[in-house]
Amino acid sequence: MSSKKVHIFDTTLRDGEQVPGCKLNTKEKVELALQLEELGVDIIEAGFPISSPGDFESVFQIASKIKDATVCGLTRAVQKDIEVAANALKPAVRPRIHTGIGSSDNHIKYKFNSTREEILERAIAAVKLARNYVDDVEFYAEDAGRADLEFLARLTEAVIKAGATVVNIPDTTGFCLPHQYAEKMSYLMNHVPNIDKAILSCHCHNDLGLATANSIAGAIAGARQIECTINGIGERAGNTSLEEVVMTIRKHPELDLYTDINPKLLLPMSRLVSDTMRMVVQPNKAVVGDNAFSHSSGIHQDGFLKEATTYEIIAPEEVGADTSKIVLTARSGRSALAYRFKNLGYGFDRNQVDELYEKFLKIADSKKEVEDADLKVLADSITVAV
Incomplete structure (x- = not known):
């Protein structure tokens, strides 16, 4: 087993729930949190306690029920936020306060009307205050994807010295290219003197469709935590997809990385989140979409039927799916048609399949x-059924 574990930080219940129309009640949040723990998630971000009484109650109830995973509450670098989060996390076996502030000049100027030095002071004060309540404090340097590298390194060093155990380097706007995000992580690994005292974390958004690629690049460069959501849900275009990073790491042993996620629970978890949050998973979604293990092109179908690995790098049962699907369309070939007939209990020789194929194409x-009912009508036209 590799020594390089990547901790999976799931924020489905916090960042994921920020999607319009996906609001969860406390009962739903607790049920999902228990399933996330069963999945093998290391850290569950349960919510933003100060945002509403309902969110406070959800974090409190999740903290009361979860026994193995770390339970995390989000705050701003504001005293009241941190105090409220600490109260919400009191029942937790493994509590974590996740506090932070903007790190890019864009955020410092336009969001906070502040200066870099003032941001440093606020960050240090927030981490020190949070450490008064919990031993595990994560600091997020919001918009780190667009932050000045030297300042980001200073900020990272300062919050680790103040007591941060994890430093989150978010690509908040999904701006970075994978090599840029990796270079950012590498710079911090090599220019922050006390970096060995904390874990660097990837929190990537998907505005350009690069969240998973950026997170993997960050992990290769030294990050040991990835923040993600089930089905990649989240603000705007979403967050890094949990199932994608887990299976990417699993399928590339040369990375010398691993997670503790049980991959056989990925599809059931995806469907539970989709049903509970009333958000449909796009059919072509990687790993868990309805079409992830479907084949409709004749060339692909023929290759797959000869040897599944010609067109599938993940076996469906690896992620909890039943089986691969051969979908019959006008692009399908004779081998796929024969395969589907065989599954329906018909035994046709090659000449009969050729005859049926011409009718099938029409x-x-x-x-x-083309559905099973259509195939049965076709089969009856041959009159030889087994």
Whole structure:
């Protein structure tokens, strides 16, 4: 087993819930948190306690129920936020306060109307205050993806000295390219003197579709925590997808990284989150989409039927799916048609399949997908059924 574990920090219940229409009540949050713990998530970000009485109660109830995973509450670098989060996390076996402030000049100037030195002071004060309540404090340097590297290194060193155990380097706007995000992590690993006393964390947004790639690049460069959500849900275009980073790491042993996630629970977890949060998973979603293990092109179907690994790098059962699907369309070939007939209990020789194929194509040209009922009608036209 590799010694380089990547901790999975799930923020489905906090960042994921910020999607319009996906609001969860306390009961739903607790149920999902228990399933996230069963999945093997290391840290569950349960909510933003000061944001509402309901969110406070949700964090408190989750902290009361979770026994193995760390339970985390988000705050701003504000005294009242931190005090409220500490109260919400009191029942937790492993509590973490996640506090932070903007780190880019854009945020410092326009969001906070402040200076770099004032931001440093506020960051240090917030971490010190949080450490009065819990031993595990994570600091987020918001918009680190666009921050000045030298200042980001100073900020990281300062908050670690103040007691931060994890430093989150968010690509808040999804701006970075993978090599840029990796270079940012590498710079911090090599220019922050006390970096060995904390874990660097990736928190990437998907505005340019690069959240997973950036997170993996960050981990390769030295980060040992990835912040993600089930199905990649979250603000705007979403967050890093938990199932994508887990399976990327699993499928690339040369990275010498691993997680404690049980991959066989990924699809069930995806469906539970989709149903509970009333947010449909796009069919072509990597790993957990309905089409992830479907084959409709004749060339792909033929190769897959000869050897599954020709077109599948993940076996469906690895992530809790039942089986791969051969979908019949006008692009399908004879081998796929014969395969589907065999699954329905029909035994046709090659000449019969050739005869059926011509009839099949006429049906396939008239509809998007040929169903079992259509195949049974075709089979009856041959009259030889097994």
